[in-house]
Amino acid sequence: MPIWEARGTEEEMMLEVQNLMVFFENALALNDFEMEVREGQVVGVIGSNSAGKTTLMNTLSGLIIDMRIKEKRRGGQRITVYGKIVYRGEDITETRPTERVRKGIVLCRERHPIFPESDVLQNLRMAGYLRKKAEIRETIAYVFDLFPALIPLKSRKAGFMSGGEQQMLAVGMALVARPQLLLLDEPLLGLSPMMQQILVEAITHLKARSGITVVISEQFARPVLPMIDFGYIIENGMLTLTGTGPELMDNPEVKAAYFGV
Amino acid sequence: MLLGTLIYGFVNSAILALLAMGFNLTFGISGVANFAYGAVYIFSGFSAWIFLNTLGFPYVVAVLAAILLAGLMGLAIYFGVILRIKGMPLSEVMATFGLGLAIMELFRYFDFVGFRYTLPVFFDGSLSIGDVYIDYQRIIIGLIAVGLTAALYLFTNHTRTGLALRAIAQDERSALTFGIDPDLVGGLSMAIGCALAAIAAVVILPLGTIAVEGGYEVLINALAVCIVGGLGSTVGILVASVLIGYSQTFTANYLEPHWMMLVSLIAIAIVLVVKPSGLFSHQKELEERI
Numbered sequence: 319m320p321i322w323e324a325r326g327t328e329e330e331m332m333l334e335v336q337n338l339m340v341f342f343e344n345a346l347a348l349n350d351f352e353m354e355v356r357e358g359q360v361v362g363v364i365g366s367n368s369a370g371k372t373t374l375m376n377t378l379s380g381l382i383i384d385m386r387i388k389e390k391r392r393g394g395q396r397i398t399v400y401g402k403i404v405y406r407g408e409d410i411t412e413t414r415p416t417e418r419v420r421k422g423i424v425l426c427r428e429r430h431p432i433f434p435e436s437d438v439l440q441n442l443r444m445a446g447y448l449r450k451k452a453e454i455r456e457t458i459a460y461v462f463d464l465f466p467a468l469i470p471l472k473s474r475k476a477g478f479m480s481g482g483e484q485q486m487l488a489v490g491m492a493l494v495a496r497p498q499l500l501l502l503d504e505p506l507l508g509l510s511p512m513m514q515q516i517l518v519e520a521i522t523h524l525k526a527r528s529g530i531t532v533v534i535s536e537q538f539a540r541p542v543l544p545m546i547d548f549g550y551i552i553e554n555g556m557l558t559l560t561g562t563g564p565e566l567m568d569n570p571e572v573k574a575a576y577f578g579v
Numbered sequence: 580m581l582l583g584t585l586i587y588g589f590v591n592s593a594i595l596a597l598l599a600m601g602f603n604l605t606f607g608i609s610g611v612a613n614f615a616y617g618a619v620y621i622f623s624g625f626s627a628w629i630f631l632n633t634l635g636f637p638y639v640v641a642v643l644a645a646i647l648l649a650g651l652m653g654l655a656i657y658f659g660v661i662l663r664i665k666g667m668p669l670s671e672v673m674a675t676f677g678l679g680l681a682i683m684e685l686f687r688y689f690d691f692v693g694f695r696y697t698l699p700v701f702f703d704g705s706l707s708i709g710d711v712y713i714d715y716q717r718i719i720i721g722l723i724a725v726g727l728t729a730a731l732y733l734f735t736n737h738t739r740t741g742l743a744l745r746a747i748a749q750d751e752r753s754a755l756t757f758g759i760d761p762d763l764v765g766g767l768s769m770a771i772g773c774a775l776a777a778i779a780a781v782v783i784l785p786l787g788t789i790a791v792e793g794g795y796e797v798l799i800n801a802l803a804v805c806i807v808g809g810l811g812s813t814v815g816i817l818v819a820s821v822l823i824g825y826s827q828t829f830t831a832n833y834l835e836p837h838w839m840m841l842v843s844l845i846a847i848a849i850v851l852v853v854k855p856s857g858l859f860s861h862q863k864e865l866e867e868r869i
Binding site: 379381384388391392416419420424425426427431432433434435440443444445446447448491492495 | 752
């Protein structure tokens with residue numbers, strides 16, 4: 319089964335986030351955030367609601383630049399971003415989101431961001447907007463291979479599917495955009511434990527098969543910590559803890575806050 | 580009499596569908612209610628006339644140039660005006676309506692008034708069905724309305740750009756995460772909408788004269804069809820065109836022709852009272868928009 323190759327060499331630095339600060343008007347959403355992601359890693363960002371996970375994902379994917387432009391146009395909230403994001407040696411702090419997708423940074427937004435009025439196949443094709451026809455066909459086959467449950471739903475309107483099915487589709491759509499760096503924003507939110515398991519397995523499988531790099535944000539530490547190479551725990555926009563998956567799992571503070579032990 | 584009414588009712592429905600198509604497409608994709616729509620329609624009529632008579636272009640070239648010019652005008656309106664106020668429906672309506680008013684009244688100011696402003700028909704002649712005579716131009720209107728509907732369906736469901744348009748229509752921010760640029764697509768939707776207005780103009784205007792007042796009438800008819808059918812819904816547009824089209828023709832033939840204009844206004848009133856979102860749409864913002 320052919321799948322696109324991630325270009326970078328294993329262990330090389332892929333993404334560096336330096337002194338990142340994000341303000342919405344005067345509210346500080348991210349404060350002095352630092353992060354490193356190496357090629358081929360799965361990196362977790364764990365935090366509770368309003369910790370700044372989504373803001374981080376939007377900043378990494380560049381969505382925040384678009385939000386800033388839109389707010390400015392209509393004289394709304396002032397959004398300010400300080401700091402630096404370096405992707406494969408290139409400063410992308412001010413790069414527009416469409417350009418970042420071209421470079422291989424693809425975000426899967428929280429709460430299954432699918433196009434409800436189009437069917438599954440159309441959804442997948444929409445996601446391949448920037449890719450060649452042959453590539454789209456190839457990746458769609460791969461997505462169906464990864465999530466066989468989607469095959470019988472091919473011509474179902476996406477809005478009529480269950481939350482779990484929508485989330486599988488959302489991850490599939492992000493894959494059709496052929497990411498080098500896949501950003502998953504709370505992919506397990508609102509899913510049953512069984513559905514969570516299917517997604518976790520798919521992500522692990524994905525990593526082994528294509529070598530793409532994944533940054534995953536979650537509130538639930540339990541399903542995520544075992545699969546990550548490195549994790550960042552944030553609270554109120556601040557980094558509180560970092561470490562490898564096993565290190566974090568053994569940490570008493572993490573146990574208390576996220577495992578209820 | 581009845582057969583004639585049925586045939587002419589169908590042509591009238593086709594005319595309404597052609598008029599509403601562009602307005603509906605722009606709104607459905609970018610959420611912008613383009614109130615300069617009637618002005619673009621009249622602008623295209625006059626520009627085709629100028630290309631044909633003042634500049635002496637061949638007929639086909641003049642028509643294509645007018646359609647292209649309308650598309651460019653749509654882009655200019657989007658990037659020059661709408662982009663600055665995007666997301667504020669009331670401002671969008673006021674700005675486009677003001678712009679449309681200015682365009683139409685400028686034509687009046689420069690004395691584009693009179694019976695000499697007509698476009699030629701595509702083919703001369705007529706056909707008889709039973710004892711009903713119908714000219715080729717009206718048949719062509721029907722064919723083009725059906726053809727354009729099919730073409731638009733294929734375009735939005737089976738091409739990369741068409742799918743991008745639909746993606747933006749459903750969720751702008753998610754579309755952006757796949758590299759689809761909302762500004763680009765919004766501009767495109769405006770350009771296609773205006774080009775469709777121009778197509779309607781060059782096909783329909785040969786039936787009468789190009790008059791500034793026609794612009795207001797076109798806007799009201801397009802609005803009526805879109806409100807009755809439900810803004811943004813293609814099926815709704817077709818059903819509403821047939822409903823209003825036949826009601827207008829029956830009113831004209833069995834009551835009085837000058838009551839025809841009332842039909843669309845009454846249709847708007849009834850639908851806004853009974854089902855404000857339109858027959859085939861779930862657009863909740865409609866009450867706020869119009």
